[in-house]
Every structure is written in structure tokens, then in C-alpha cells.
Amino acid sequence: MVSETRRKKDEERKARTRRLLLDAAARVFAQNGYHAPRIADIVAEANVGQGTFYRNFTDKRDIFETLFDEFQADLVNEFTDMSAHLPSSVEEYRRASASASRRMAAKIVEKRELALVFAREAPTIDHRFAEKWSDLQERFAQLARFFLEHATSNGFARPCDTNLVSRAIIGSAMYMSQLYLAGQIEDDPDKLIDELIDFAFSGIGPA
Amino acid sequence: MVSETRRKKDEERKARTRRLLLDAAARVFAQNGYHAPRIADIVAEANVGQGTFYRNFTDKRDIFETLFDEFQADLVNEFTDMSAHLPSSVEEYRRASASASRRMAAKIVEKRELALVFAREAPTIDHRFAEKWSDLQERFAQLARFFLEHATSNGFARPCDTNLVSRAIIGSAMYMSQLYLAGQIEDDPDKLIDELIDFAFSGIGPA
């Protein structure tokens, strides 16, 4: 016969502990990748007991996936309203792309360490995780393709295999992001985005 | 005091065993990635004793790195003669790019499984390996940049930050390759290359 207040306190405590573990795991994964850290490293970072981990997650994969789901939700949430307004000129398309890219970049930079970890490690964990990761990419590819088709059919983009081209765009954006996050590119995000958008709209070709 | 013939035969036998292990490891890594397989899986696939592995390699990382070095040598070898002739028109530049891409694609397709494994797992093994991997990418980025600069200064490419743009090109190419190798794109390599080159030269913009 536990009082309502007591139950609520217990739940809150549990939630707090869970968050402690998630944050600790994020730091640990960011520092050492997915494969190297042991459960012991995570609980040490979280300052909780070894058993506490297993009250909250089934194994390392589980806590990693939880972090990934949070990350994904956060990212996807940022783009739910994107397809609302369709551009009606190249200039508008460009502006919309730049603005979307900037919002995206901000999100990624905010969670830079985890973003890099996911990009690197997601495909190496197991089949199901790899699929989850490519599904996320696919969402962005489809979004890009949707706008690209609109642009093509309205004559402000050249006819092309929108499926392939949208993925090429996503690919170059992802690659650049990773280089930036890994510190292999010094330029600041805005510069990167400008250059990428120029490239995506005009290629290397002479104006 | 061994006969020369004996020593030679021994060497050959040893080399044969080593190759056996390398090929087995390649199959195992291709099938299950780098992290999951145990040494036992490799020796079982190679049909040699556990001890034989350790006579030839120090650990799993060592055999993986050996495979990678072979792969890299093979790839780099393919491109040692590339910078010989510089294009003198957009058309020539395009043709050269297409031809180079096709040669590259052939190589990658030839070793498709290992190529995919390296692309996925290299950054997750350790710092030194990650660096090795980004060095390889860097080589191709620098080659691309060299041609891009030539094109820009000769007026058949628009002025741009060649450092960033060359990486964007490499990024989209690598991304497409991975999608293709992973079976996530059905189109055949030639179609892919054509579309990629159109994109790289013109972006999405209307001609």
C-alpha cells in the first residue's frame, strides 16, 4: 500500500537516474566511440552502481539506441514544418535551402559529438541499426527529392534523375558535416553552407 | 644448415598460409564487419589452426590493416598516372573525369565487399586507423582539387573555394558508392557516374 506521493517520488528518482545514465553514456560514446567503452565505463561516468544500468537498459546497444532515437526525434522535429511552403523561384528555392541547411547545421553543431558518433558507428553495430540509420538519411533524401522534383517540374532546375541527384546532395552535405565535426575543416558553418549551396545549384560549371 | 630448396619451399608454404588467412579474413569481415568476428571465425574460415593465425599476424587489427593496405595500394596504384595530362577544355575535363570515375568504380566494384567494410569500419577501429582512412580520402580530394584549380584558372570552371568544393565532390561520390555497394541503389555504375558528373559540373541549375 504505497502512497501516491511516494510512487511519484520513486518515479521521479528513477527518471533522474535514467537521465544521468543517458548523459554519461553520451559523453563516453562521444569520447571513445561505441565499441570500446564497457558498461563499467558508463556507470562510472554516471556515478551509479553497475546494477542500476540494468534496471534502466538491457545492454549497451539499448542505451545507444535510446540516445539515437532522442537525437533523431530532435532532428526530425526540426523539419516537420519544412514542406509547408513550396518555393516559386530559383531565388526562393536557394533561400529556403540555405535557411533549412542553417537550421539543420545548428542542430548538429549543438549535438556535435553525438552526431559524429552516430554517423561513424551506426552502420557498424548491427543490421537493424544500420537500417535505422539509412532510414534517417532516406527521410532527408526524400525531402530533398520532393523539393527537387517541384523545382524541376517548374523549370527552375534542370531535368535529372531526382532520386540520384538528391542523394548526391545529401551525400556531399553529410560528408562535409563529418569533416567539420571531426575538425578536419576549419571554415565556419555558414561559409560551408554557402559554398555547398553554390555547388549544389551550379556545380563547378562557369556561370 | 638448411638446403636452399628447403628454405624456398618453406617460404612458399608460409606465404600460401598467410594468403589463406588474408582471403578468409576478407570474406569474414565482408560478411560480418570488423567488430563482431573473433579470431576463431577467421581461422575456421581459413581451415588452419588457431596458432597459425598468431604466427602470421599479431591480432585482428593487424590482419585488417594488412588487407586495408593491400586495398589502398591497389587503388592508389590505379591513379599514379592520372595527373599526367591536364585537360584544356570543359569537354576534355568532363571526359577525363568520367574515365577516371569509371576506372575507380571498376576497382571498387571488383573488391566491393571489402570496400564497403573499409568505408564503414575504418573510422571506428582506433585513432590511427581513422587517420589512415582519412589520409586516403585526402589523397583523392587533393587530386580532385588539383584539377579543379587548373579548370578554374583556365576559365572552364567558376571561381570557388576549391578546397571545399573538391571535398564536396569526393563526398557525394563516396556516398553514392556506398549506397551502390550496399545495394541501396539499383542503377548501374555507368548511369550513376553520368548523373554524378552532370551534377558535379552543373549542379541542379537549369542549363
Next chain:
Amino acid sequence: MVSETRRKKDEERKARTRRLLLDAAARVFAQNGYHAPRIADIVAEANVGQGTFYRNFTDKRDIFETLFDEFQADLVNEFTDMSAHLPSSVEEYRRASASASRRMAAKIVEKRELALVFAREAPTIDHRFAEKWSDLQERFAQLARFFLEHATSNGFARPCDTNLVSRAIIGSAMYMSQLYLAGQIEDDPDKLIDELIDFAFSGIGPA
């Protein structure tokens, strides 16, 4: 956030397990020497899991050294008060020597099996351990020498190289102890000590 009671209980449990392992190791080493036994033999004797060993000791050397340190502390402790009173006649010197020998013998017989193991195996483990063992002997040699010098300078022992003679005494005593512990001498300790002391004071020479 653990209760104080819990922490104490845990500590006690851990200490109990550690003791279990130390006692088991003592039995195993006494039975089979240092080199032959495997960690598996020790944990089997202790009835604990293999992993439990590694929670408490780093390796076989570590647990052996711990046992040795306990043994040494015990032995040395027995002699901390020895140099308090200096004998003022041959008879007193003899009585003091006999009494000290008997106390020592009692200690050694009490831990007879470990004592024999240490005497045999200590010099064969590694350099550091060998040194530890000769340091222990050195302590006793120095104690013997201290008394011998006192005796010499007071005229109830003949002039001699006290450094060498004190070691000769320790040597014969240690050798006799080992023979006794190994069951190669049947006589009882008191008889042994009497004979040794007669020998040490008079040699074989005619009274």
C-alpha cells in the same frame, strides 16, 4: 547513495572472500609449490568463481606476495623486542639465543607449509621477489651480527669476521629448519635447537 550498514556488509563480504582465496592459495601452494598451480586450482580450492580471483588479486604472483607479506610481518613482529636486553655473560647469551630460537621455531612450525614453500620458491619467482626474500634473511643476519659483535667486544666470543660468522649461523639454522619442515629430520625442534646452539657456540671442537 548507499546506507552505511550496506557498505559495511559489502566490505565484510569482500574481505571474507579475499581471505577465502588467500587460505585456499596457501593450501594449494603448500601442496604443489608456486609454479605448478593454475589460477583455476586456487579458485576451485576456494570454491569461488574465476572472476572473483581477479577482483581481488592481479595475478598468481600477487596473491603469493600477499601471503608472503603476511608471513614476513608475522615473523618480524615476533622479533621487534629482541634487541632490548643485551646479555652480559656467555651463559646469558646462550639462554637468550635458545629462547629466541624456540620462539622463532614455534612461529615457523605454526606456518610450516608456507614457510617451506617460501624458502624453496621465493628465489625462483623473479628478481624482485628474490630480493624481498634475501632482505628478510638479511634482517635476521644483522640481528645475529649485532649480538655477536656485542659478545665479541665483551670477550665472551672469540674475535672473528662477524659478518661472515653471523651468516654461517643463519645458514645452518635455515638449512636445518628446511630439513625439519621437509620431514628429512625426525628429531624434535628442541633437540635440534640444542644441538645447533652447542655447535654455534663451540663448533665441533673438544670442550
Next chain:
Amino acid sequence: MVSETRRKKDEERKARTRRLLLDAAARVFAQNGYHAPRIADIVAEANVGQGTFYRNFTDKRDIFETLFDEFQADLVNEFTDMSAHLPSSVEEYRRASASASRRMAAKIVEKRELALVFAREAPTIDHRFAEKWSDLQERFAQLARFFLEHATSNGFARPCDTNLVSRAIIGSAMYMSQLYLAGQIEDDPDKLIDELIDFAFSGIGPA
């Protein structure tokens, strides 16, 4: 149908190889004790193949025992003529002891490294080896006892338990030898022997 000459040559070659291994093993054991070295270390030192070891010895114990048997034969050989002449005065007894000790010391110093290894490691190898080692000591103890009994019954040594006293003598001699061989005593052997004989004949007691 092998010629006699051929057979003889083969035998000689085999004997040479065997000696090569024995000498190499002696160096290796002297350097690192019995337990640490592996067969591979011995064959490397001998510059012969791994298989060659097994054509000549069954295992590490076997080659160690062979070395020990050679050592023992050498030592025992030195003393076969010892009991020929019995001393007829204390002075003669002393002189005989000193001379025997010096011969013994010379032999031991000649094979100093192996002697130290045997003294340290023999008791730790297995039961049979330990017995072999104590048998060797026993021989010397019995020899000492034989002379001691003669001396006692002729009145130039005091009555005593000759069994125990002879072992006490052997013990102090062995202990001093080990300290000397291990470099823990700086004095030269002659000084050591003189001091030991003084001690054995007179103890510490005042002349």
C-alpha cells in the same frame, strides 16, 4: 646399407648438436632460471631448429636433468678419493677439511652459474628432482658425518649428534656458497673457507 664411416660421421654430428643444445641451455638457465625460459629460447640460443631439440631431449626437464647429472658427476668425481686417508689429529683434520673445501669451492666457482641455478631451482621442479637434489646433499652430509664420527671417537672432536652437526656444517657451507655465487658476499673464497672452518671447529666460543 650405410657405410661405417657415414654412420660414425652422423653420430659425431648428433653429439655435436646435443652439446650445442646443452651449452645453450646452461647459458639460458643461468640467465633466467628454470621456469621462465621456453624451448624456443634454448634453440634460439643454440642456433638450431625447434625440432632438433626434440630429437635430443624429451622436454625442458630432461635437458635440465641432463645438465644436473653432468654437474653432479663432476662434483662427486672430485670426492671419490676423499675417504682414503683418515686424519689422526685435529690439525690434520683441519688441514684435510680446508683442502677438501678448497677443491670443492674451485669446482663450484668453475660452474658458478649452473651451481646457483641448481641450488635455487632444483627443489621447485618436481618431487623426483627435489629428491635427487637432497640425495646429493645427503652424500656430502654422510661424508662429513663419517669424518666427524672418526674425529669424535678419536677424541679430537667433542661428542655430539653427528647426524645433526654434519648437516649443520653442510648447511652453513651451502648457504655461504649461495651468497657468494649470488654476489651477496664480496670476500674471496679462501677467506670464506678459513672463516667457515674456524667456525665449524670452534663455533663462536672464546678460544
Next chain:
DNA sequence: GATGAATGAGAGTTCATTCAT
């Protein structure tokens, strides 16, 4: 007879997971 590549049994060690407190 000599060789050294190949072997695999068995040792050490780690670490995810359980469970009594």
C-alpha cells in the same frame, strides 16, 4: 639427422550480467 611451419590444448583475463542486500 635437421628443420621450422603448423598445430591445438589450455592458460590467463575480461566483462556483461545476476542477485543478495
Next chain:
DNA sequence: TATGAATGAACTCTCATTCAT
């Protein structure tokens, strides 16, 4: 609910020994 001592399966790696050459 939280804990951390205890566990043992599963792994890596070594090395004595064999055997084809």
C-alpha cells in the same frame, strides 16, 4: 529502487609438440 560483489562464459594468446620436407 539502487547497489556492487560475485560469477563464468567467452575470448585472446602462448608454447610444447608434431611432422612433412
